[in-house]
Amino acid sequence: MRLPGFSARTIAIGYAFVTLLVLAMFASPLWYAWRTNIQEVRTELLASEAQRLGNLFRRGGPAALTTAIDSQVEGTNDGVRKIILLMAPNGAKLAGNLPAWPGGLPDRDGVSSATIRVDGVPRRIELVRVTLGRGYRLLIASNLNRFDELERLFVYGLLGCGAAVLVGAALGGVLIRRALLTRVQGISQTTAAIIEGKLSRRLAAPRDGDELQLLTRTVNRMLDQIEHLVTGVQDVSNAIAHDLRTPLSELRARLEELSVNRPNEEETFAEIDAAINDVDRVMKIFNALLRLAEIDSGSRRNGFVPVDVTNLAAEVAEFYAPVAELRNIALAFTPRGALRAVGDPVLLAQALGNLVENALKYAPEGGVIAIAVQRPQRDMLEIVVSDNGPGIAEDERPRVVERFYRGDTSRGTPGVGLGLSVVSAVARLHGGVLLLADNRPGLRATLQVAVSPAGGTQA
Amino acid sequence: MKLLLVEDNERVARFVKKGLAEAGHTVDHADNGRDGMNHAVSEPYDAIVMDRMLPGGIDGLAIVAALRQQGNRVPILILSALDGVDERIHGLKSGGDDYLVKPFAFGELLARLDALLRRAQPQAVDTTLTLDDLSMDMLAHKVTRAGRPVALQPREFKLLGYLMRHANQVVTRTMLLENVWDYHFDPQTNVIDVHISKLRQKIDAGFGKPLLRTVRNAGYMLTDQP
Numbered sequence: 001m002r003l004p005g006f007s008a009r010t011i012a013i014g015y016a017f018v019t020l021l022v023l024a025m026f027a028s029p030l031w032y033a034w035r036t037n038i039q040e041v042r043t044e045l046l047a048s049e050a051q052r053l054g055n056l057f058r059r060g061g062p063a064a065l066t067t068a069i070d071s072q073v074e075g076t077n078d079g080v081r082k083i084i085l086l087m088a089p090n091g092a093k094l095a096g097n098l099p100a101w102p103g104g105l106p107d108r109d110g111v112s113s114a115t116i117r118v119d120g121v122p123r124r125i126e127l128v129r130v131t132l133g134r135g136y137r138l139l140i141a142s143n144l145n146r147f148d149e150l151e152r153l154f155v156y157g158l159l160g161c162g163a164a165v166l167v168g169a170a171l172g173g174v175l176i177r178r179a180l181l182t183r184v185q186g187i188s189q190t191t192a193a194i195i196e197g198k199l200s201r202r203l204a205a206p207r208d209g210d211e212l213q214l215l216t217r218t219v220n221r222m223l224d225q226i227e228h229l230v231t232g233v234q235d236v237s238n239a240i241a242h243d244l245r246t247p248l249s250e251l252r253a254r255l256e257e258l259s260v261n262r263p264n265e266e267e268t269f270a271e272i273d274a275a276i277n278d279v280d281r282v283m284k285i286f287n288a289l290l291r292l293a294e295i296d297s298g299s300r301r302n303g304f305v306p307v308d309v310t311n312l313a314a315e316v317a318e319f320y321a322p323v324a325e326l327r328n329i330a331l332a333f334t335p336r337g338a339l340r341a342v343g344d345p346v347l348l349a350q351a352l353g354n355l356v357e358n359a360l361k362y363a364p365e366g367g368v369i370a371i372a373v374q375r376p377q378r379d380m381l382e383i384v385v386s387d388n389g390p391g392i393a394e395d396e397r398p399r400v401v402e403r404f405y406r407g408d409t410s411r412g413t414p415g416v417g418l419g420l421s422v423v424s425a426v427a428r429l430h431g432g433v434l435l436l437a438d439n440r441p442g443l444r445a446t447l448q449v450a451v452s453p454a455g456g457t458q459a
Numbered sequence: 460m461k462l463l464l465v466e467d468n469e470r471v472a473r474f475v476k477k478g479l480a481e482a483g484h485t486v487d488h489a490d491n492g493r494d495g496m497n498h499a500v501s502e503p504y505d506a507i508v509m510d511r512m513l514p515g516g517i518d519g520l521a522i523v524a525a526l527r528q529q530g531n532r533v534p535i536l537i538l539s540a541l542d543g544v545d546e547r548i549h550g551l552k553s554g555g556d557d558y559l560v561k562p563f564a565f566g567e568l569l570a571r572l573d574a575l576l577r578r579a580q581p582q583a584v585d586t587t588l589t590l591d592d593l594s595m596d597m598l599a600h601k602v603t604r605a606g607r608p609v610a611l612q613p614r615e616f617k618l619l620g621y622l623m624r625h626a627n628q629v630v631t632r633t634m635l636l637e638n639v640w641d642y643h644f645d646p647q648t649n650v651i652d653v654h655i656s657k658l659r660q661k662i663d664a665g666f667g668k669p670l671l672r673t674v675r676n677a678g679y680m681l682t683d684q685p
Binding site for chain 1: 542543544545562564614640641642643644645646647648649650653654657675676
């Protein structure tokens with residue numbers, strides 16, 4: 001797998017550039033301070049030397065000065081470190097380590113710098129020219145070249161540093177690139193495997209807690225969700241195929257029989273009515289599925305309005321009361337004050353309706369169904385529907401909200417196995433969950449609704 | 460009544476046209492948006508049945524919106540395969556008067572269309588509805604049959620009121636669910652039937668002539684006709 005190393009190289013170059021810039025920013029004031037300081041010290045030294053020699057001249061005249069200079073320059077290489085030259089008024093050299101007064105010097109006293117030739121080699125010097133009186137002239141200079149080495153050392157140091165930075169950055173770039181490539185390669189290999197259908201593969205989580213680990217975790221979470229959705233879709237497709245096949249094959253058989261047997265009119269119409277019922281069954285399944293898809297997409301949040309949940313529950317209870325009465329089931333709702341939430345009244349009514357219908361389906365003759373609206377937390381409402389039917393076994397509870405899942409006990413009863421899925425989806429849309437618990441005996445279903453929809457978990 | 464059907468699916472159109480003709484209506488049919496628009500603006504109709512997704516460059520809702528913009532108040536029933544409450548709201552906001560989702564039962568279409576046609580007729584705001592010897596005082600919230608008071612729960616009163624306003628018309632279970640309870644889902648239990656039978660107990664039991672009838676495969680009808 002070929003991966004471009006561009007970004008790692010860019011990082012390395014960037015690092016090197018920044019480091020060099022920092023180095024330059026650090027070195028230039030240092031360099032400037034050093035140069036200025038040295039200059040000052042040197043000028044001072046030259047000036048005080050000139051003062052000393054001047055005093056000597058005033059006290060002892062040219063003879064004393066000549067002796068002093070001679071003793072000073074003796075044994076030193078001429079012009080290498082320090083240059084001293086004493087000239088007589090007639091232009092003859094009295095003492096010093098230069099053969100003659102160099103040309104091109106300014107014709108006045110004071111500190112200046114110049115380039116002179118010593119033994120044919122041009123040298124940059126810093127000099128003090130003093131006129132001692134009676135035409136005697138003194139030249140004191142320090143050879144700047146003796147600092148050259150130091151300066152060269154500084155520059156070399158700087159260059160060396162720069163080179164080290166470059167090498168380090170290159171090495172770092174290579175290492176970063178290698179590390180990145182290793183990880184990116186891992187990610188892309190895993191991703192490729194996932195694309196090929198191995199949905200359970202996950203990115204290897206690095207041990208250290210860096211940003212990449214954070215990313216890895218997020219991606220893994222996303223993959224979990226995708227796997228969940230894809231398996232969900234597969235399950236639903238299988239279930240749809242299964243659940244629709246039954247009414248559709250019944251319908252087909254019915255129509256085929258009609259067309260082959262051609263029974264009398266009354267029977268024909270009875271069969272046609274049955275066929276229409278089959279179609280209605282299929283349509284009901286489709287409607288429920290579309291409803292679920294619509295709820296799951298979260299688009300229904302647009303329709304959120306303030307809802308008086310107590311009132312809504314009272315109306316649903318009233319709606320189903322005649323059915324309960326018919327089956328001799330006590331359907332009780334005791335309102336305890338208005339409890340409001342922001343939500344979709346149509347969906348909440350449907351969800352509560354599904355729970356009540358479920359309870360009606362399973363509650364025994366003479367049983368009891370209780371609806372309650374409560375507010376256990378400040379930001380959460382609960383609509384609780386409890387019955388005293390057979391309930392749902394604990395290990396079955398997580399599965400009954402799956403689409404088309406039908407417990408063994410419900411196989412024989414009418415319904416399409418989507419009721420609790422819808423309730424669960426409505427709860428999710430409203431930032432809550434559907435909780436199923438044991439009512440000892442029976443089922444206690446709790447539909448949670450976040451009071452303000454901002455607390456929703458589904459985007 | 461003269462109706463316009465704008466529907467591109469040939470089989471559905473034939474089925475609807477035949478049914479409406481049998482119900483005593485005259486039906487013009489257009490199978491694309493352009494023709495539908497031309498028909499709708501050039502001739503007066505009592506109601507229009509409009510499919511949403513149409514060939515011919517103009518979709519159903521655009522026609523509805525255009526008609527409404529011209530000040531045309533003809534009752535329009537929108538037919539659509541697009542389910543979803545948001546789609547319905549969109550359809551009704553564009554100027555449709557009712558919205559029916561495909562696939563539909565013809566009884567449902569006819570019942571809704573009758574309700575629309577009835578609503579379009581100018582009528583005095585009655586404070587009292589009467590049918591045969593059944594009488595409903597909307598202001599006092601009192602119902603009497605043959606002079607004897609009938610005690611109804613508030614919801615039963617609303618249910619009977621809806622049936623009385625649509626007397627001699629088929630009213631489907633979905634229409635009752637939507638208009639009396641404002642619920643928009645299919646109950647899995649026969650809860651509407653139970654409500655109707657309770658109401659029937661109160662208004663028909665003990666009287667010689669039953670008024671509230673069940674219409675097979677369609678719904679119910681409150682009628683004084685034999």
